[in-house]
Amino acid sequence: MKWIIALAAAAVVPFFLPPGQLTVYILLGLSAMAVVGLSLLMGYAGQVSLGQASFTAIGAYTAGLLAVHGVPTLLGLLAAPLVAALAAGLVGVPILRLRGHQLAFATLALQLILLSVLGDADWAGGAVGLQGLPYLSAGGFELNQDRDYACLVLAGVVLTTLIASALVRSRVGRGLRALATAPVAAGASGVPVGAYRLLVFAVSAAFAGLAGGIYAFYVGYLAPGSFPVLLSVEYVVMAVVGGLGSIAGALLGATLITLAVQLLTTLATQPGMPSYAPSVLSYAVYALLLIAVVRYVPKGIVPALLLRKGILATLHRRSS
Template structure:
């Protein structure tokens, strides 16, 4: 893997200053929580307007059948590229807020295994719904708080927390896959 010294090489970037907008400097957890909630509200409003637009009807048609959408005049490749770019912009916004909050960024900040949790959050909240990711993130965070609390009980090894969290992920995934199969989760 090639490393770029300007971006911190293999170690990452340390000492990122706090976010400041004009004279306002964000310090502490509470301002970043409000900033994250404001970014979430802006993202939800953007997605709501996007999904209810002509373009949104086209991408919903793509989810059903690409060939039917293409025959109706939906530019398949261009629509997929735009959706990918919008999703990347939202991920970049979240990553930027996170970078200012933690003052450190490296390739290990968001490991590939974390994406497994994001998929489960979307499944729990409901695939194809506007609030699905938010509901799934809150529900899964609360659910995985339980193993963390159990892991702090006396007599358990220090590795009990992560093991119980992965077990929690497994339980949630199996339950929702079975629920999805029983309900035949096809639209």
């Protein structure tokens, strides 16, 4: 019932937002799609990724390049998550053998390499980027309004949430839960550790690729600078703040951080503020949020709230 109310509220909100806030709504939804996958990857597979934005870029450039070469935009959007998942499967085989900070640095290196390649590749527009991308269209209907993309983004969030929920509740999900708590014991019990980690890595990349594909048609312009390393850091902060391994936590974390970034951007662009203020404030707030979460709610906001609710319910039953 709570999910239905939340979905209904999210569906109604775009019709009451002015254009500027509607853009924030769309960017929030795009972040939520990528963070849902990252939360599964870090919370269940135990893999720390600092390169989630690289799969957003792969999805965006896939959709954009297909569109500029005359492929129907709907097919480009459908190809975006598939190509991102395929790329994750190819690079995941060698890098998922790493652990801890080594894996984190490896995923970060992948993003830096990708940005370098895109910046030098003429076929991808180079540093100038791809310009003049068409609006998404299907069946003669063209999505050329912000509210159209707000509805599309909401549908994407619902789709990724349903897929993630189904994955968690499946047999694979049970194996992932065992893998998250005790990898060695899970492997000894017959859980295919490597295959499951690779599966979650590919699913996580597909979610980010879908977000990238929608972003390409919404913005109509792509450049390597659209997917900085800071974006991957944002995704990690969102996942950690909301709660790793929690779908509701990913959605809450994406909402809180996106709104915080918007407030910081507004503050940093006030008259008299230096040009570097937005990036400095962003890094400072990310650091403070991570420190606060690790110190006071190490498992994230949503798991902490659920734990508190369970404790209060137990105390209530005992008192009655």
